[in-house]
Amino acid sequence: MPDVPVVSSESLGWSDLKLWGWESVSPQEAFEPALQSHLIVIHGTPQPVKVFERADGYRGEGVAKPGDINIFSAGDLSYCRWEGELSFVRLDLSTRLTDQVAAELELFNTGDAIDFGRSIRLSDERIVQMVQWLREDVQSGGLGGRLYTDSLTRMLTVHLLHRYGTPSGHRRALPQRIDRRQLDGTLQYIHAYLDRNLSLDEIAAASHVSPSHLVRLFKDATGLTPHQYVIQEKIRRAQKLLIGGMPAHEVAAILGFSDQSHLHRHFKRLLGVTPREFVLAIR
Template sequence: MPDYPVVSSDVFGWSEVKLSGWEGVSPQEAFEPALASHLIVIHTTPQPVRVFERADGYRGEGTAKQGDINLFSAGDMSYCRWDGALSFQRLDLSPALTDKVAAELELPIGSGSAIDFGRHIRLQDDRITQMAQWLLEDLRNGGLGGKLYVDSLVRMLSVHLLHRYGTASGHREAVPHRLVRKQLDGALQYIHAYLEQDISLDDIAAAAHVSSSHLVRLFKEATGLAPHQYVIRERINKAQELLVKGSSVHEVAASLGFSDQSHLHRHFKRIVGVTPREYIQSFR
């Protein structure tokens, strides 16, 4: 495929999912004899495009419309030929991650067996589309949400895929009902101890003694915020303290793990209602 993605997660080093956006890719063939990851392709071309597709157990010709989703499992063969310019989003999801999430949810996938989502052509699934869109928006915003935000979305996507399309989709997960006070305290203490670092979802889950697959829901029920939202809010609270004490905007951004001053600026104004410099001036 000689055309290049207009946006890609490669520049951010995402490890558990790779996301790319493609626009107006010229008519051609795309063939992968054995997919290394679970593959999700979301068609975004405004007009219908004629396609011919092959996968393990499937061979057919049809029309790909905006919003159609193709879902393939790792290890599958994937072939597609299209007759007009094609736009799409591609997500490659790590099999190691989905196996890990299945184990955390206590889904009976069988000893030594891997998750299989089957093969789905021109699927409609609003949840997949929405989560992919959130990930794509984060890419276009320069990774504004950070690692914790991406981790949370990828776990949510994995849980949805497992329950709706996975081999264990007919089974209910063993779900803890809430975070007990000791678990919540462990999570909050960890966040505050490492507020200036690039905290991961797994780190917080380990501190709370709960699986990362359950943490997002339980944390939000306990605090009213998703983990990444809570971390950002606490960083902004700390930023306010440091600015009042005389630290520069550049120093605050660097010390609290923001990628640059503009990253701090965007979150600060969204939460506080004014820019960092306007906030400093209010105390003079």
């Protein structure tokens, strides 16, 4: 396998999820006797490729098509041999995160091991879409920020747990809404730290709600995800700073945007004009 993938999250400092993408890898074998994390592989080769695969409890051959997904649980053996050039995305999802999210959602009894089974060449459009968004964020150099990545990673983990996890014990009812006091505290925290690259865990702590529940409850209460709300409020504050005469590059730095083009992109997406066009219009 090539030493350097065409896409890699390694430089972004992600801890609970690693993403790599390879293109047109020549026919060969890939083998891991015991996976350290849960493994998700999404095939992306335009043409079907004949593959032979082995995992704990599975041995067989077939044809991998674009969008086919393999899921293996941590601790499993993973083996694949392919007979034509293969393109794919690989995600390693930490057991620490899946254990944490499962506990927050109360899907398992305390101490239960999480097993996603061994799913070979399955079809799941939600996984494909979320992984595509994560890949695009890696390709942009993490432009979406920690909150965006955290939210996507949590959404992916929750989906995997609900659809492919093997819970033991009874599933409890999820919280239905965030109360007014919790919401007020959350919004106050966001506004106090708009200049920071906020994470989902930080906002959840201010809300006294688990990160796994926060995205759904926050959107139910505000109509926006935490990430969408944070960007909206950053742009509102940017308008005030621009009206006050602050240059766009300073506004971007003060509000925690990665650079001026990051501010420009979100500003135009939400308001329909660039920061410069906005300033010229109010003069």
